[in-house]
Amino acid sequence: MTGNGLLQIGLYVAVLVLLTKPIGAYMAKVFAGERTWMHRVLRPLEAAVYKLCGIDENAEQRWTQYAGGVLAFSAVSIVFSYVLLRVQQWFPLNPQGLANVGPDLSFNTAVSFGTNTNWQSYVPETTMSYFSEMAALVTHNFFSAAVGIAVAIAVIRGFARHSVKTLGNFWVDSTRTIVYVLLPLSVAGALLLCSQGVIQNFNSYTKAATVEGAAQTIPQGPFASQEAIKELGTNGGGSLNANSAHPYENPTPFSNFVEMLMIFLIPAGLTYTFGKMVRDTRQGWALFAAMTILFLIGVFIVYSSEQAGNPILAKLGIESAATATQPGGNMEGKEVRFGIVNSSLFTVITTDASCGAVNNMHDSLTPLGGLVPMVNIELGEVIFGGVGSGLYGMLLFAVLAVFIAGLMVGRTPEYLGKKIERKEVKMMMLAVLVLAFTILGFAAYGSVAQFHKDSWVNPPGPVIANLNNNGPHGLSEILYAYTSAVGNNGSAFAGIDANTPFFNTTIGLAMLSGRFLMLIPLLAAAGSLAQKKLVPVSAGTFPTHGPLFVALLVGVVLIVGALTFFPALSLGPIVEHFLMYQGKLWS
Amino acid sequence: MPDPSGPLGPLEFGAKMKQLIIAVKATLVLAVLTGILYPLAVTGLSKALFRHRADGSLIQANGKTVGSELIGQRFTRPEYFHGRPSAAGNDGYDALASGGSNYGPTNQKLVDRAAGDLKQFRADNPAFTGAAPADLVTASASGLDPHISPASADAQIARVAAARGVGRDQVRRLVAENTEGRQFGILGEPRVNVLKLNLSFDRAAPLRK
Incomplete structure (x- = not known):
């Protein structure tokens, strides 16, 4: 680790802390329906959406109706994208004349973007027309983010309100998210990114004759607008195959810094929004503190492991220590402009959040460097997390933490003045x-599934033939794929060939269950919490804004994750780590 | 008020249909807003403010497009600085097939490729001794990395100077001119843009035909 590396990490955290309160306070105003500084421009837009869609902005919904709205919107918009992909060749803005997308890939992609996962089984440059990118995929970057944030706001209302049966209105919350939060921030972010070199055009692909006389076809497209919402909505689906490692998606260290900030901006801000809405901002900062601690643990493990590099390559005579003129460390699958520190930082951020954009290839990370992103997702993506989903996930752990603390001292647990009882704990x-x-x-089924070679279900044959690496790293590729799908992350150990009907379908189902089977129980718990009366604070109340609670919360998150996933991880990255230091290789 | 968790009465069924209709309308209305109007607005603004960037930072020489300053390309001749190994496409630097090798750290193919590239590099650059810079024999994430580290450029100076028949000091000066520091003095890593460096050579010291 270098001094400059630590400085870059410190700068990132400092800017994030500074932005958390303003963005959080702004969102609190938006969801309370108060006037904000862009009211004059945005309010007419909001009102127009209500009018065109027939939304009654004063109607309140119970949790079942709220969940019904979530499911209806998700289902209809997923079908919408599926259809657009299936017929893309008959739509405009397709200068490369790309063909219609096949059924299993269209299903996988529509579900993937609709669940905020953005797992990609395809190569965008040679699969997606500009129109598909915009109308079928960018739309979901907004919609799925809005759904996540709306649900988080409804869950917060479950804690903030008392003795009522309703949680707000899904259509109003999601419309406000898009109009007041996502659109203005995306426009600003897209322009910042374009100033650094992210492309934004509708030109056909450039035919260049290189200096040495070869032909190079360079893809183009309206991608700055996509890049901004991709990070801001913790979506992560790239418009180019190399994702945020591609120089057209992430051309400079500053664009990289902006992208990393955009990933955490809304999830961090929501902790403050939460504090504001429950009328005690210390509660929000406690969650923020727990998240920051878990985030920094991950950063230091990945950074030190990547900087230590690959001992097998070092033996060949490759520098592994950083010097003033070269980065050292494990540079396989990394870009020179980002080096070790910005690649490590991005890896942790994108998997803490449910983003899944990558600026380096996770498959080529060192074993421990690749362990951390997997663990981050398996902990439920609660370290800042996906927009909305991170906050409601962390609230879930907060409830479990007070429940466990309550068990230890033999008192009925309370959180924010609400008694936590059987129904809530069951749902959590x-x-x-x-x-x-x-x-x-x-992952277990994927590891042992057998198919005939050239079968329709999985043409490569047994699943092991889809892998790019053998030995424990091969298991990691499968484990990472389903971890990423269920966690709605979307990043990958990308060597695995997942564009087969078997993987497209199972990963599609994994994404659906990871999204909706998590979101609905939480809404149910929120519905039940909203109906409860407030319990007055007494001497026996466990304070949930102090360092003791933060430590307990960090502990619960780590223990639940560790107990569940340690056996699987020990067969993948952990054993690979030790074998790498013994010089063991797999062909 | 009926219990929302109770059996489906006509009232609830009507409410559910109403949400479904809203969902269809909202999908269409918001798709126009976010999927069409938003990208078009950003395109208009980007083209007005940063036209060269929005169009891909393309470089023209002699009236032809030779590439983009952001996209690496393949260099093999001794008189040009070479970029990093690339896993994009079969020969590398295929801009339609961006991506990394995705070799894990214990993959035999990774070690074989790195050992082969290192051997070739030492054969091409006999003046270079010592440990190889980390970026020199590792494939980038995009396969289109336009940069190498200053150390990797330094390792090639003697070869390029000999191939062009110019002094090493002149080559070193051009490398220094094309070396970018950390952005704003803090962010990222020092780096050399290979295409820009090679083009500046062709301007400063054209090859003797």
């Missing part, structure tokens, strides 16, 4: 179990 545990059960179940 259901969400935790769904995560573990689907990741491990699918």
Whole structure:
């Protein structure tokens, strides 16, 4: 680790802390329906959406109706994208004349973007027309982010309100998210990124004759607008195959810094929004502190592991220490402009959040460097997390933490003045179990599934033939794929060939269960919490804004994750780490 | 008020249909807003403010497009500085197939490729001794990395100077001119843009035909 590296990490954290309060306070105003500084421009837009869609902005919804709105919007918009992809060749803005997308890939992609996962089984440059990118995919970058944020706001209302049966209105919350939060920030972010070199045009691909006389075809497209919402909505689906490692998606260290900030901006801000809405901002900062601690642990493990590099390559005579003129460390799958520190930082940020954009190839990370992103997702992506989903995930762990603390001292647990009882704990545990059960179940089945070579289901044959690496790293590729799908992350150990009907379908199902089987129990718990009366604070109340609670919360997050996933991880990255230091290779 | 968790009465069924209709309308209305109007607005603004950037930072020489300053290209001749190994496409630097090798750290193919590239590099650059810079024999994430580290450029100075028949000091000066520091003095890593460096050579010291 270098002094400059630590400085870059410190700068990132400092800017994030500074932005958390303003963005959080702004969102609190937006969701309370108060006037904000762009009211004059944006309010007419908001009102127009209500009018065109027939939304009654004063109607309140119970949790079942709220969940119904979530499901209806997600289902309809997923079908919308599926259809657009299936017929893209008959739509405009397709200068390369790309063909219609096949059924299993269209299903996988529509579900992937609709669940905020943005797992990509395809090469965008040679698959997606500009129109598909915009109308079928960018739209979901907004919609799925808005759904996540709306649900988080409804869950917060469950804690903030008392003795009522309703949680707000899904259509109003999601419209406000898009109009007041996502659109203005995306326009600003897209212009910043374009100033650095992210492309934004509708030109056909450039035919260049290189200096040495070869032909090079360079893709183009309206991608700055996509890049901005891709990070801001923690979506992560790239418009180019190399994602945020591609110089057209992430050309400079500053564009990289902006992208990393955009990923955490809304999730961090929502902790403050939460504090504001429950009328005690210390509660929000406690969650923020727990998240920051977990984030920094991840950063230092990945950074030190990547800087230490690959001992097998070092033996060949390759520099592994950083010097003033070269980065050292494990540079396989990394870009020179980002080096070790910005690649490590991006890896942790994108998997803490449910983003899944990558600025380096996770498949080529060192074993421990690749362990951390997997663990980050398996912990439920609660370290800042996806927009909205990170906050409601962390609230789930907060409830579990007070429940466990309550068990230890033999008192009925309370959180924010609400008694935590059987129904809430059941719902929270259901969400935790769904995560573990689907990741491990699918990964276990994927590891042993046998198919005939050239079969329709999986043309390469047995699943092991889809892998790019053998030995424990091969298991990691499968485990990472389903972890990423269930966690709605979308990043990959990308060597795996997942564009087969088997993977497209199972990963599609994993994404659906990871999204909706987590979100619905949480809304149910929020619905029940909203109906409860407030319990007055007494001497026996466990304070949930102090360092003791933060430590307990960090502990609960780590223990639940560790107990569930340690056995699988020990067979993948952990054993690979030790074998790498013994010089063991797999062909 | 009916219990929302109770059996489906006509009232609830009507409410559910109403949400479904809203969902269809909202999908269409918001798709126009976010999928069409938003990208078009950003395109208009970007083209007005940063036209060269928005169009891909393309470089023209003698009236032809030779590439983009952001996209690496393949250099093999001794008189040009070479970029990093690339896993994009079969020969590398295929801009339609961006991506990395995705070799894990314990993959035999990774070690074989790095050892082969290093051997070739030492054969091409006999003046270079010592440990190789980390970026020199590792494939980038995009396969289109336009940069190498200053150390990797330094390792090639003697070869390029000999191939062009110019002094090493002149080559060193051009490398220094094309070396970018950290952005704003803090962000990222020092680097050399290979295409820009090679083009500046062709201007400063054209090859003797």
